[in-house]
Amino acid sequence: MESRGSVPARPASYEGVWRFTAPAVDVSVPQSRHAVRDLLDRQGVPLGDDTLQGLLLIVSELVTNAVKHAALLSPELAVEVAIGADWIRVSVEDNHPYRPTALETDHAQTGGRGLLLVREITAEAGGTCDVEHTAGGGKIIWAALPLRTQL
Secondary structure, eight states: OOOOSOOOOOOOOOOEEEEEEEESSTTHHHHHHHHHHHHHHHHTOOOOHHHHHHHHHHHHHHHHHHHHHHTTTOSEEEEEEEEOSSEEEEEEEESOOOOOOOOOOOTTOSSOOHHHHHHHHHHHHTOEEEEEEOTTSOEEEEEEEEOOOOO
16 A cells, blocks of 8 residues: 655665776876766765865875876776765776885975875774775775764
8 A cells, every 4th residue: 555645755875886987197186086076966975074075185196196106007097986875985996006005204205195195084084995906907096984974
C-alpha cells in the first residue's frame, strides 16, 4: 500500500567515484582544483570550509608534483575523487615509476615540501595518505579525509 502524505524527500546521494584526466602542464593545477571544487558543490558534499580548503590544497600539491616531477614520462595525469558516506579520497595518478617521499622541514629550501604539507593536512583532519604503485609501473598518490557531516 502506498502512502501519500508529506514525506520528506531524501537528500540526493553524494557518494560515488569521478575521474578525469589532464595534461601534465602548469595550467592543469588550478583547473584540477576548480574541477574538484565544482564536483563537490554539484554533488552537495557536506564539507566544512576547513576540510574543503585542505582538500583543495591537497589536490593542488598532488597535481603540482605530477606536473613538476612526472611530466617527462607521463604527459597525462589522472585525478580521481571517491566519496563515501563519511569519507572523501582524492588521488593523482601518473605513469612515472619514482615513488616520492615527504621531505622534512628545511627552512632554507624554497620548495620540496608539497608532500609534507599533504601529510600534515591529512593528519590534522584525521585522515590517511599514501603512495601506491600501479600495474603499469606508475604511481597513485592519495589522501583520504573524514567527512564530518552536519546533523
